[in-house]
Amino acid sequence: MSDLILHHYPTSPFAEKVRLILGHKQLAWTSVFIPMIMPKPDLTALTGGYRKTPVLQIGADIYCDTALICDVLEHLVPTPTIYPEAxxxxxxxxxxxxxxxxxxxxxxxxxxxxxxxxxxxxxxxxxxxxxxxxxxxxxxxxxxxxxxxxxxxxxxxxxxxxxxxxxxxxxxxxxxxxxxxxxxxxxxxxxxxxxxxxxxxxxxxxxxxxxxxxxxIGHGTPGKCSAEEALQLARSATPAPVQGEVFQDEHGIALGSQVVIAADNFGLEPTEGELVAATRTRYTLRRTDERAGTVHVHFPRVGFTLKKASA
Missing domain, CATH: 1.20.1050.10 (Glutathione S-transferase Yfyf (Class Pi); Chain A, domain 2)
Known part of the structure; x- marks a missing residue:
């Protein structure tokens, strides 16, 4: 199984965006098909609530929103770049x-x-x-x-x-x-x-x-696995350490706080967890699910809201 697991469905436009970038970077990846509509119990076991398509999984790290997924793939495989410097x-x-x-x-x-x-x-x-x-x-x-x-x-x-x-x-x-x-x-x-x-x-x-x-450009080299296999992989893995400066405070909410993150305009289902990083560009929550184990769920700052969880 490839380290890259894409949770998607074939007719999703945003998934096609990521599939082509995987092809552009000539990557091998594993495909998990998810439902077009809610409920999506296998996906939300990983994300904690976020339901939009696609979601990228690397072990116990779960990446939401294609803007962030693009950044993750660029970091993993910088060449050919999708962000030309000029x-x-x-x-x-x-x-x-x-x-x-x-x-x-x-x-x-x-x-x-x-x-x-x-x-x-x-x-x-x-x-x-x-x-x-x-x-x-x-x-x-x-x-x-x-x-x-x-x-x-x-x-x-x-x-x-x-x-x-x-x-x-x-x-x-x-x-x-x-x-x-x-x-x-x-x-x-x-x-x-x-x-x-x-x-x-x-x-x-x-x-x-x-x-x-x-x-x-094509879709690279996709394989397939089941949702249960992806969940088992998350359970058996450990989230990667957050790299670089982990905290840029814009909200007055300390690391370690229980917070809620949600999209700001479409698909507003919230994800709650412990804030373990708020870098210049992304938020990272730690959460534990009985099926997925302990995972880090990552969101871009742009397009998402951060609030302290209700007591």
Whole structure:
């Protein structure tokens, strides 16, 4: 079994982002399939509550959110880099935009009736209703963008991506960077999962050519294991020591405190544990689960909130 275990499902756009980065870095990894919707008891035994897809496991260390997973993979295998020094800041900013605004518009467009019919072809009506209810719960009551508004926004964003690609193979030059992987995955869903709607891409041929380059990167060398095997591995492992400066205090909450971490805008399920690190870029919680044992659960600072747990 590879040291890298990705908890995901095949049609997850954010998982496709990470799968392609694993391919770009030519890594071997192990795949654990998780449900598309809650409940996800095997996953949340590891995370303590976080339910979004994907999650990366390395032994007893659990990494949540693809922005953090990208950093972890870059640290493990720095070459080929996804953060070229000359454009590192700009690439991160574009990636954050793609994971947020672009993803939101693309998926609102993809999930109009023609897209839903393809995504759930052959599935019972109850499965469609369960998925819709699950995603509404993740939005915590927030409205989803109307498909007509999404179409106009998506077209505008595709034109901007095409402008960035003019005269070069990837968004920031001759090689793909984190911005490419982030911008690709919502468009991948349009092309691969809702092909009835993929005509929206035809007006930007530079984007379609770039997408073919991205797809050709592949997924590295995936293997498979069961959720129970992944949990057993976590139980038998010891979390790695946190590297570097472990505490940058922005909240007045001391290390060793019981805290709650949650995403700040979508999929707000909280994770509670002992704060063992708050570095410049991430939080680390220690928690113990009867199935997973003692694990460290890691979150990026950006996009997540930290609060002291209720007494």
């Amino acid at each position: 454009v590192k800041g700009a690439a991160r900013i574009v990636a954050q935009w793609a994971d947020g605004a672009l993803f939101t518009a693309a998926m609102a467009y993809n999930f109009q009736p023609a897209g839903v019919a393809q995504v759930f072809a052959g599935a019972p009506e109850s499965a469609v209703k369960a998925f819709v209810a699950d995603r509404a719960a993740m939005r915590s009551g927030g409205a989803r963008m109307a498909s007509a508004d999404a179409a106009a926004t998506y077209k505008s964003y595709l034109r901007r991506i095409a402008s960035m690609l003019h005269g070069q193979d990837f968004l920031f030059g001759a090689q793909p960077c984190v911005a490419d992987f982030a911008a690709y995955h919502p468009l991948w869903f349009t092309q691969e999962r809702t092909p009835a709607l993929a005509g929206i891409l035809d007006a930007t041929p530079e984007v379609k050519t770039w997408m073919a380059r991205m797809k050709a």
